[in-house]
Amino acid sequence: MKNLLTASQIKAVDAYTIQHQPIASIDLMEKAALAFVAAFARAYPDRQQAILVACGQGNNGGDGLAIARILAGKGFSNVRVLLTHFSSNSSADYKINLERLKQQVPSVPVFNNTNELEFLNNEIVIDALIGAGLNKLLTGAYAELVALINASSVTVVSVDVPTGFSSEGEIKLPYQGIKAALTISFQLPKINFFFPESAKALKKFKVVPIGLDEDYIQSLPSDWKLITHQFVGDTLKPREKFSHKGTYGHALILAGHTETMGAALLATGACLHSGVGLVTASIPQSGLTALNVSLPEAMFLSRNALQKTSLNKYQAVAVGPGLGVGLEQTQLLEYLLAQAQPLILDADALNIIAAQQELLKKIPQQSIITPHLKEFDRLFGEHQNWWDRVETARQKSKALQMVIVLKNQYTFIALPSGEICINLTGNPAMAQGGMGDVLTGMITGFMAQGYTGEQAAILGVYLHGKTGDTLAKNREVISASTLSKAIPKILNRIK
Template identity: 55%
Template sequence: MQTLLTSLQMRNADEFTIANLPIASIDLMEKAARAFVKSFSAYEFDGTKAIAIFCGKGNNGGDGLAIAHLLLNNGYGNVKVYVINFSNKQSTDFAINLQRLNESKCKIDVIDKAADLKNIRTDVVIDAILGSGLNKPLTGDYADLVKYINKLNRKVYAVDVPTGFPAEGSIPVGYNGIKAYKTICFQRPKINFFFPESAQATEIFEVVDIGLDEDFIQKQHSDFLLLQENDIRSILKPRKLFSHKGTYGHALIIAGNTNTMGAALLSSMACLHTGAGLVTACIPQSGLTALNTMLPEVMALPRDECTTIENAAKYQAIAIGPGLGVSAENDKLLESLLQSNQPLVIDADALNILGVRPDLIQQLPKNSILTPHMKEFDRIFGEHKNWWSRLQTAKEKAQALQIIIVLKNQFTFICVPEGSCYINPTGNPSMAQGGMGDVLTGVITAFIAQGYSSSEAAILACYIHGKVGDNLAMRRSVVNASSVAKEIPGEIKKLCI
């Protein structure tokens, strides 16, 4: 998995690479510019388009100058650079690249104040104004400059990070930075790119390798770890000869109600297809026909007026919540399960019960897994103004309660008792349909039943669930939950090869 760094740590990685590779800082900047241009050219291959490059006087601006030089050398004949002269300071590498650009006869305008910007005509904008060290909203001329660029209504490519966007930490409610189409970032994505608020700063982002010392980066301390396919392959265990249904555990899914049996069926289907040896669905009597018709392999435990689970210890994994409904009976059922001291997978209406029964939070068995979306999380742990603070709370509660919190998002955050936060990169908007969370719950439960730890089960489930959705989204515009559940065995097979 990739260690994600703060902006300060990334600067340290720059310095370490320069000192130990060894490579001159100006040459490292040239490598970054080449990586940017390679990505940019794949999107903007028309060399006749007018390109306006806005360059501050720090190293981000130095990157922009080097990019301008390379674009000219690569056949882009209509490049113009705007040097943003709002400060007397300039970096050494900026000065070197400015001299090189002057010698190339590139068109350069120096902008001493935002009011100097008038009648700029361009097809594409490259933003290289400010780097990743900014941690406050833009003010003064910088704010006016960015406002002008955004009003151009042109496709903007940001160098490493959009100007005005903080690489980590709280994202201001009134974001007033660059609104980029694409950000091409160096070596690692910014931590804040994984929060929904980043959508106002960049539609998409791509990470390009610029040759920083990977060993140094991976050794840096960070709570944020980006999952990769090799991590999943290293955790998954192929099925062995002479194993049997008992080898892969007995999972109990407590779900569904009179009008919400679909949630129970989806969770049970996902649990079955993910490989639990035995699956029992604890459902209302009214759902038995649907269960027997759709999933004959799944056993039933009728739940009408049931407020306890007899002999809960016989199940290797228990999930509760999808489509369950909030009622006094279900309240008592959840409370009785918590007292069994057996780790649970808690989702949907079981989370809603926790939201109105804060006394139960402290009773959560160690290594239980909560799978809330944003609103469910805030009902349990209080309102949050932004995703950064929400994630800090998730990390703190996972440690304090010794549980796993799967905070669902476009990029799902998996917070574990040791303090780390794993970021899952798979999944896509085509999966934005009802039932996806029910399927995820079933997948997590199946992995626990098979003997994986709670943290491993959450990591495997989130990645594989999203990966299946990504595969399906390549063939269709909308991906439904049942299709994801059915494709999971094939994805596990591929990952085990």
């Protein structure tokens, strides 16, 4: 996995790189500007495109000045520059790049205040006003300029971070910063890019390397991690010769109710498709025919027999998809909680626990819970923003020594160590009922195969999204059952 860093840590990485490569800060800025322009030109290749580069007076503005000069040098013929002059101070690298712009491309029009400026139709504004490190609301002239840009019909591309957007911490709403169509971020994405409130600030982001010391980045202490393809590939174990069904574990899934049998079938099927050796579904008797027809590989355990069965024969036990929340289901859950074996808890299992908070403390250590937003808040209290929600997940994961999979576009996995792992796979084509049931089945399948709870959660979440990403290349909408059946192909590709 890769570290994500705070704005102050990234600033320290800049300083470390400048000292140890060695490289002058103005040359590092040049590398950043070149990387930005390369990404920008791929996204907007029209050399006649009208472009306004709005520059603050710090290093983000220095980036903007270098970008304007490089764009003009690469044949973009309709570039203008706005200098804000909202402060009496300018950074040294800003001053150097302003002089370079005036000397090397004097044909680029430079405006010194917004009164001289009129936005052009279909113009692209490159936002190089403030950049990373801002941790307060915009005020004064910057707020007025940002409001003017947002109110116009221009497309905005931000340099590193949209002006007014904080790199980490609570994203204040209503959001009043730049609303960027694209943000081109240097070396690393910012932590807040992965929070749902970021949708107010940026539609999409692109990360470009600028030559910062990657070894130093990974050496820094950080509780924020990005799940990588390489990590997943290194974690997955190959299926060896002479192995058999007993090698890959036995999973038990307690799920399904009279009207929600589909959830049980989806979870059981995904568990099978994830490579488990054996899976037993404890479902109502009324669902047995459906189980035998759709998943003949799965075994059946009646609800009456479940309470007389030792869990020792199972390497993973999942509870919840489509289970229902009645007295019978509550008693079954309490029985499983009393066995002191790690569980995967989802859906109605979480709803039962939310209604009886004393059960939270009975969840065995090293268990995995997989709530969506509403389930999470029912368990741990209402939250006004996602930053606080994720911080609660971090605290509860450590206190209860369990893995919390907080599902979203970018799923957050809180580990008992205090680390938050962020998953990048997945897409809106997966926004259909049953996807959570498939994820629960996948995590259960991996845990039964001998992976730790942390590994099982990370593998399940990443591969669930990766399968959806692969399928989405050929379709607009993906059903949960379609995704489940495609899991083996994705596993084979990654291994």
